[in-house]
Amino acid sequence: MNETSPHAQISPTPRPDGEREKLLEIWATPKGWRLPTAVNNTVIGLLYLGAAFVFFVLAGILALVMRTQLAVPDNDLVSQDLYNQLFTVHGTTMMFLFAVPAVEALGVLLLPQMLAARDLPFPRLSAFAVWAYIVGGTVFFSTIFYDLAPRGGWFMYPPMTLTEYSPGDAADFWLLGIGFIEISAIAGAIEIIVGVLRTRPPGMSLDKLPIFGWAMLIFAGMIVVAFPAVILATMLLEIERAFGWPFFSPDGGGDPLLWQHLFWFFGHPEVYIIFLPAAGLVSMIVPTIARAPLVGHNLIVVALIATGFFSFGLWVHHMFTTGIPSLSLAFFSAASMAVAVPSGIQIFSWIATLASRTKKLRLTTPALFVLGMLFIFTLGGLTGVMVAMVPFNWQAHDTYFIVAHLHYVLIGGMVFPLFATFYYWAPMVSSRLLSDTLGKWTFWLMFIGLNVAFLPMHLAGLLGMPRRIWTYPDTLPWDGYNLVSTIGAYMIAAGVLVFIIDLIRNFRIGESSNPNPWDAGTLEFLPQDVYSTRSIPKVDSLYPLWDRPELAEEVEAGAHYLPDAPTGGRETIVTSPISATPQYVVQMPGPGWMHFFAAVFTAACFLLLTVKVVTPAIICGVLAVVCCLVWVWTIDKGPDAGPVEIGGGLRLPVYVTGPMAHGWWAMIVLMLVAGSLYLAYVFSYLYLWTSSPEGWELGAAMLPDAGSPMLSAGLFALAVALYVLARWALPEPGGNNLVTPALVILGACALTGGVVNEVWSHWQAGLRPTDSSYGAMVYMAGVLTAQLVAVIVIMSLFVCVRQMAGKIDQVRCAGLENTSLLVYYTFAQALVGLLIVHGIPHVAAS
Amino acid sequence: MNCGRARMAGILILAALAAGCASEQSAFSGEGVESARTLMLTWILFAGGALILALVCGLTALALFGGSARRTLSSERLVVVGGIVFPAVVLTVLLFYGYALLGAGAATGAAADSPLRITVEGNRWWWRVTYHTPDGDFDTANELRIPVGEPVALELTSADVIHSFWVPAYAGKIDMIPGRTNTLTLEASRPGLRRGQCAEYCGGPHAFMSFYVEALDAEAFTDWLASERGDAVVGDHPGADAFRRAGCGACHAVRGTDASGRVGPDLTHVGSRHSLGAGLLANEKGDFRAWIERHQELKPENLMPEMATLDEADIDSLASYLAALK
Amino acid sequence: MSQSDANDRFVRRTAVSLAPILLWAAHFGLVYGGAHVACATADGAIGEPLADMAVWSVTGLVVLVLVGIGLRARSLLSAGASSGDTNSNDFLVHVVHALTLLSLLGVIWAGAAVNFMPTCATR
Amino acid sequence: MQVRFRLTPLRLLGGVVLLFALTIIGALLVAWSGVYSIAASRGHPGWLNDFLELGMRRSVQTNSALSPPDHLDLDDPSLVQLGAAHFRAGCAPCHAAPGEPINPIFEGMLPTPPRLEDYVDTWEDEDLHWIVYHGLQYAGMPAWSGADREDEVWAVVAFLRRLPELDREGFRALAGRTDLAPSSPETFVKEGRNAAGLTACARCHDDAERDIASSLAPRLSGQSAAYLKLTLEDYRANRRQSGIMEPVAAELTDDQIDQLADYFAGLSPRPPLKGDASDASEMGRDIAENGIPDRGVGACMSCHGGMAEETYPVLAGQSQTYLQNQLRLFRDGVRAETPQAELMSAVAARLEDSEIDAVSAYFAATTPVVRNTPTADTGGEL
CATH class of the missing domain: 1.20.210.10 (Cytochrome c oxidase-like, subunit I domain)
Known part of the structure; x- marks a missing residue:
């Protein structure tokens, strides 16, 4: 063991017996016909x-x-x-x-x-x-x-x-x-x-x-x-x-x-x-x-x-x-x-x-x-x-x-x-x-x-x-x-x-006896096994393997972070986005069938739709959603273990919610995706307006009264309030109440009502999507919001069931938190949509 | 066709390679005002590009095999100079030259005030050409004739899908988009017959959607215009009856007869054109026969129905009638 | 430690780091969108000089802001930052400077085009 | 020693598989030994009858999905008329016409073709259509003889809907417009009589005295002999598809075809059934005279105005329903086998419903020109 560097050893070595075997078992790759679960x-x-x-x-x-x-x-x-x-x-x-x-x-x-x-x-x-x-x-x-x-x-x-x-x-x-x-x-x-x-x-x-x-x-x-x-x-x-x-x-x-x-x-x-x-x-x-x-x-x-x-x-x-x-x-x-x-x-x-x-x-x-x-x-x-x-x-x-x-x-x-x-x-x-x-x-x-x-x-x-x-x-x-x-x-x-x-x-799949044949300087050339590296090194340069030649040996000996599996399952360290300060240990799911079936059913749904076999396509779609729900049911484990020791005297929590959580980040990225999609829609709307303004001039006459978009906006705002309240009303850990599910369901209903009212008011006014590019664009705004609302409805029902099963509370609330994030985003998108759909035709007509 | 164009062969080795047989459909021939302008740019780009490629290869070779000399390359200075300063300078010059060319093009486009306007409509998979003259409009197809030295304003549109109008010898391409009209100002510098082709994939026999542009001296052009505007000049041809009986007039027009269809190409002077089937066949009687009998085999998916109802004698008299429509 | 400190003031520092190139994007969107609308909607020639002027002033403004960001990069990035992670900060300052340079090129190149051709003419 | 049997899932599965295998082997043994008599004279045991009936019914109901197209009204007299005419020729021999007994020969079939008066009410429209079009296995019910002509079958369905309320006279009035003179005893003795009267053209088409019986049938008067001859030959050779015309044409000899063609060609064209050209829409006229150049549709009149080939039919004066139907068949590629049809279907493929309606209405309201000088009086003598 080389002791030249001040932080060469983060975890004490030698490691206890059986630790590596436990890691191997936790991260083992499913074999044979279970391979799709890997x-x-x-x-x-x-x-x-x-x-x-x-x-x-x-x-x-x-x-x-x-x-x-x-x-x-x-x-x-x-x-x-x-x-x-x-x-x-x-x-x-x-x-x-x-x-x-x-x-x-x-x-x-x-x-x-x-x-x-x-x-x-x-x-x-x-x-x-x-x-x-x-x-x-x-x-x-x-x-x-x-x-x-x-x-x-x-x-x-x-x-x-x-x-x-x-x-x-x-x-x-x-x-x-x-x-x-x-x-x-x-x-x-x-x-x-x-x-x-x-x-x-x-x-x-x-x-x-x-x-x-x-x-x-x-x-x-x-x-x-x-x-x-x-x-x-x-x-x-x-x-x-x-x-x-x-x-x-x-x-x-x-x-x-x-x-x-x-x-x-x-x-x-x-x-x-x-x-x-x-x-x-x-x-x-x-x-x-x-x-x-x-x-x-x-x-x-x-x-x-x-x-x-x-x-x-x-x-x-x-x-x-x-x-x-x-x-x-x-x-x-x-x-x-x-x-x-x-x-x-x-x-x-x-x-x-x-x-x-x-x-x-x-x-x-x-x-x-x-x-x-x-x-x-x-x-x-x-x-x-x-x-x-x-x-x-x-x-x-x-x-x-x-x-x-x-x-x-x-x-x-x-x-x-x-x-x-x-x-x-x-x-x-x-x-x-x-x-x-x-x-x-x-x-x-x-x-x-x-x-x-x-x-x-x-x-x-x-x-x-x-x-x-x-x-x-x-x-x-x-x-x-x-x-x-x-x-x-x-x-x-x-x-x-x-x-x-x-x-x-x-080519033979397996671990190489010489992990670094090229004498490279980066971490992927550390000794590897199914669990990745034996311990997670502390990094302080761009080419750690060149700057500290002894690193490979230390890592393999388990002298760095997380040499073991403190929660007993799959996990890795989450660090802060810029300076990479350790924040918490995330527990990750292992092999399973549901993501595989979900993928197969999703693919089947799309392809059946292509050949216009509608009923089986819908069945596959529903099955895909069910598989996804089963798949995520076990993911949010909550703080089932207290803070764990990862080496170097660091104790990290195993569960966080809010802006620090990696799930929260994923949700934000997903919202960026939805935002990009909507931006592309807004561009298309404006583009078609400049390319055939006649439709918009005629469209102004067919707009529903201002009361209708106001009602929709009100319903969307109500939904946001309901979801905020729902978060508030969550029980203490171990508790269980019906207030949150009720609020969440009401919120989902308000969102649905907002979309339905918006689409229905245009239909009532006599506008049809097949009439002109204007009509098509108006209804397309509804389609884009409706698809988000559909996702929210599914997520909300899921949250309700979990809450009643006692799996959502004040602390363990990632499910509701992510749903709420999507609700806030939907509110913003719907408002922009209402503004464009009900505002631009007036501009066009004047 | 026309292989003797060795004018550019001396300019560059590349040019020799490309123009060894300057084709009738080549961007290297530069016989229009716009294409000549672009050709100049092309040579500059080729030369500059070759130099820079040589530079990069040279530096890489130096970095790999140069003994201690390579040390001079090993600092971040190379990255800043080679990667930022050098491209910034070169690209600024190039970009502004490009802007100037664009500006020049826009200026000609705006200035084109030719008495002659031609509408070209892309159809699957042929070209409807309409001449707008002070004496009235008339149609022809798959062929343009233009006067040398005069800017001609082309109005380009499409009847169905997107096509693209491209006669490389005279100008770059421009798309024909349904619902829009694009304009292109074409000016040929000298007389000649040049081939063009649809450049935007338009499905089916996209490969067989070509046409010819012939630049004529002013006098020849005036003569042609006068005769092209006129009615068909075959009198009592026996094929005319076959043409009527087979119902060809439902889709094709032959001015001066009761055939007035606008679905397919106007055939009034089809016998005098340089090609048949939008650049597919030459224009002899045999080609007409081949077209009538086997057009779905020669140009698969084209929209003309199979004419299996015609008998041998009908086809023969039709072919000779069409070939005679000069 | 507040949530945003725990996340290294990620949003703010990212926004500042990317500000130059975001400005390029904004400039690009404005001049292209403006020219498109001017040419798609203007009935007569009134639109054109106006559009030219607009392109010029937007370009000038963006260039000024870019230079400003380039000069004040360090203070913008470190303002309020509690993190002692100086390596990251030096790095981000470097990023801002280089991005500013590239964005300036992009903005000036696009803005200069107005000088060479009429706003709405095609070929 | 006592052995206790424990039922495990694996054993259960094994048992089921074994049982299944034994059943199959048993069934094969029965078939191979030939002990079961399949004589029609024996009939089925009642339970088997019920079982087969159930299977047949459910099969039809499960497979039938085609509801009548929007443009069809099953109460339309023209549809009923056409269906009746075909029923008399194609169906009545087995199923019996109203008020007539089933021919004992067919009564001996197993299953016996049912009398349909009571039976049709137990089926939905789409079921009847499915049965008539596809036929039934092991029941002697043939499939429709015109491939892909699902449209024609609706006429039979329309008639079947009327069947329960018809008596002998009502049916004859509907289906038997040509009251053939009774044959002399002599001819009857020597040649018998075609009970079906299969080849009677006038049951549907026009003749010297009367106009068409059904607007779904074309008028034959005023067409050229060349066209009529070609058409009958196409039907006979199964080049053109129709479950109604093919059986008719199949019985004709070359001579008969020539004579029929000459006969109809010799008839003077009739005036439009309703209205005149001024009633038709501008759109219809425009399509007929100029086509729709933008979409590759040529002018109809170039071929169908009476000036082109003799093998091209004249359309003026045909019923709108007939023209619409034929244009749809061309458009949907059902009618595209012959050179002429191929040509036409390439054009019709580019038509929309509204255009088909308009141009059909235009031709229906137009007075036909006389295309050929009627040939000398061969008409009426066959």
Whole structure:
């Protein structure tokens, strides 16, 4: 035991016998047919990553089919209709089923290890998200085999995707399938935000947070803002398809461009959502290659934050050719330039770090992939600046130039770092390293293949070859370029194949005998087992393993925080969000079936709705809710143990409520999601107003009297008061009363009444959602509030039952507290809604 | 078509690669006022981009393999200079150049006061072209003819889904969106025949939605305009009867006959066009035959119904009639 | 220890740290939204000079505020902070400075566009 | 030594599985041995009858879900009339017409086709529709012979609803408009008589004397012989679907088809059933004359005005109901098998309900032009 550091020993060693065995038992992974019940982040993360990789391979095969079709002119290997399905499914799968899930999976897999937390704060939530994604994704992808796949492109522009031009269920598969996968991405994002901010090891203040933690934090924050926009868009389009509310068709005052605005408000940040975590990974690997700290660490953090924000100012750069006034285009051109700067910061930081190395350079496979990424991403970034130039964009847009650009950016920015990750972090989950020889084969095949495949596309595009054409005549000079591209595509495929062979030969799930083969400096290379690290270290630098070489040994000996399981169950330390001061010990749920069934039923509900089998869909929906309720019934354990000792003389409570609680934080993030969704709605409302003001002028005459919105507002306010009172009226621990349930039920009724009154008053006034985009927007406000109210009603009933079961009281009140938070939010949203719906038409009419 | 355009071949290696056979549908040909402006920008971007890529590669190589020289790169100064100062300067210059180009484009757009207005309406999957002349409007399809050296205001719209109008040789693309009218000012610098294609995926046979733009000398253009405005010029062709009996007039118009349908392309002078089926086939009698007999096979999902009711003789006389509609 | 101290005054310190880039976002939203509304609703040319002026003044104002935040970052971040976590504070000050610089670029680039082209003209 | 048996869940499950297996084996043994006689003459034991009846009823009720479309009124006389005509030809042989006995041959079936007067009231509309359209297994009840023509079946349902209140004369009046002259004893002796009178066109269509009996049937007068011939051939060859016309056409020879076509082509077109063109909406006229260019609908008159191919029918003067129905069939892809129908369904697919209504009303109110000079007086002699 090394005693040089003042706080080397936090817990006394040697540890009592049987402590490690107890930890192993508590955190044991379910085996065999119980595997779906597993919630450990390593298991779930690996499953998540594996599923994403399978989708990558599948979508890649579709790409090969397309490349083969395009290899020669006038080819008819695949039919026009199949080709249209192929590129739709290829794009959708790569974006929604591979890229986002893969980076989210890396977050689930790597973050807790980097933070030396035992697990993510909501293990079952991530397990739910993963299963929902696997079931939903598989069904969506399989549509390609049944000729049921959507044909609208991954961007699904209306009017082409309205029922008039896309009859049948294919487009609905996209809308419901993808809307549902987005929801699972959001669940993951909530998990990651709370995980990064609240489950860092003691002492890891924000300035010591590894770059990947930053990247994931910003990634998740971007999901919270961006995904709701596309969720709203898919809702609107599905409602228009199913019920004919005219949001997008110009006949009823809708605007096809509204879809593009919403879609790209999500779609452009999406690229950075994919890129940031990958860049974070590179920033973790580069210092290890150089055996030197990252040069300009703080600037990289700033670069990540700035990218996160600037990327929201780019969406119109996918719409430069839609005829928007030049000045507006110029703003987006400016933001597109601005986002190039942070990328530059990162690239030069990596170069500087490589230059500052102290030891001999070893070009291992991860290093090669990182260097390959540096080249490819720089090239893709430069063509990105080119397409940000509006006049150039007018030529390049929707041509193979863009196909080349986006594949450089996404493959360079995401796939290469991902492969570097596979090789670099393999020892964390595999008992063997992957082969460096095969790895180099993989790299060179992919690197050369990528350039062979995509470099010629730049020229083909400017020579006039548009995207998404299934064949081309031999009179145009595109054949040579396309043949070369196809050869390149097969080289990439060969590279991936070599990697798969490497996986089969060498990948063995299990603990590695050498946890830190690269001599890396961060916590995920501490010795690991199912419980993560044996004890949770106190951190006081960015590269603790470099600065204190004895740390691994200490941690493994249990000399740091939480070497045991004081509450007897799964737990980890919650720390404060900035300076990482330990706050409490959170008890976490273990394996269970309910999140799995909930995921399966949720997926089934969405997919059955897609094929319009309504009754079974509703049954599945109800079952999904029931499973969720059963699942959360046992989670809020209350203060069943007093404050516990975690080492270093620290005694922490095991239960808190209010702003310190991690559940409270998750609820706040969920409200941010709801807020983003509503903001997207407000934008849509104002946008359609400016695009077809006639509807609004007519609408003013059909508004109900002012008394009606006042009544609704009053009911909402009453609900807030009732929920506040309900919190007040809670019994002392062990007690039981009927006042709280009564107040809560009344509150839920008041909310329901408020929504019903608002919708009914418009109906009474003669307004119909199918009349015009105005009517559709008015009712949409009701829909958005009603869905929140529905959730509140379910949560309220749940709270009542728990209260009557004696599981909610003055101290143990997280359930009611979270419901109340949602009530307050709903009140605010509903008020804004009333103000807009009843105010704007008057402005429009005057 | 027209492979001898080696004008740019000398400019850059890249150009040689791209323009070795400057196609009829290439952004490298720059034969319009706007496309020439953009082509200049393109070369600047390519050159600048290549330089920066070389710089980054060079620095990386230095960082990896440069002995002690690499030490100069190892400080945060490199990050600040390379990552902030350098892009700030370069991008400011580039951005303002882009603004200037945008401003110039907006100025031409506003100034275009041509007596000739042309409406192009995207249809699944062909182009309805309407000339608005002082002597009245007339329709044609899948083809534009414009006078050289004169700005022509195009009004672009769509009848169904979103399409995009793109003739790279003359100008960048602009979308055709239902419910909106976008304008594009086109000015060709010299005579020539150039191909254009729908650039926004519009479902089904999106790949087969092309068209031709022919820039004509002023005189040739006036002549063409006069003849194109006129009625069909085949007299008592036997195919005319087949055309009537098969009900073609329900969808197609042939001015000067009682066929006045507006569903499909106007066929008044179809025989004189450069292509058939929106850039799909050449325009010989055999192509007409092929189209009538096999159009669903040649251009799957196109909206013309299968004409299986026609017999061999009808098809033959129809084809020769249509080819004769000059 | 109050709840907000326990949470490291998270909301306040985050808000200050992100203020520069939030200002960029606000500026961006204002100029884009303003230009859109001006062009979608203005009947005649009256809207255009007004919109130009608005873009100019908003840009000027935001630049001033940004410079102010950049200069006073440390005091804004430490005001009322009881935490002795100086490492975090130094770090956050660094973040504010760098973000201010980037946001300034973004704001000036966007604002400058008005000089080069008419407000509502398309190509 | 006493062995006490304890019932555990596992043993219970095992027992159930065993019982199940034994039942199946037993059933197989009975079938294989052939001891059970399936003679129709034996009839079913009462309990089996009840069991089969229950199964049949529940099966029909569970599977039937199609309620009459909004545009149909089951009390519509045209619907009843058409149903009656088909009933006489297609159903009465087994089920007997009102006031007539069931033919003893069919009475010997097991189950015996029920008399329907009392029986129909025990079923809902959608059940009757389901039975007539899908038929019943092991009961001799055939499925509808016009694939996908679920629309036609509503006519039979409409008639069945009227059936209980009909007597012999009432039914004959409804179904037997063509009172065929009684055959001479001589012909009767040699050739017998087709009791069903299956091929009597005039039960539904118009002839020289009378107009159509049901507005769901087309007027044949004024169509070209080429069109009529093509149509009958299409029905006969099962290229065009109809549970009513296919059985009729199946009995025709080439010669008969030619003669029929010439006969109807020779009849002078009749004036509109109601109103004239000025009553029809502007929308209908516009669609007929100009189409709906924005949505890819050509002008109807280009093909159906009497100037185009002879194989294209003339629409003027047809009943609105008939035209609406056919346009819906085209639009929904039910009628798309022949080249002509394929052409038409591509166009009709782009029509909305209101447009179908308007353009049908327009043609129904338009006086037909004489497309061909009526051929010499072959009419009336078959």
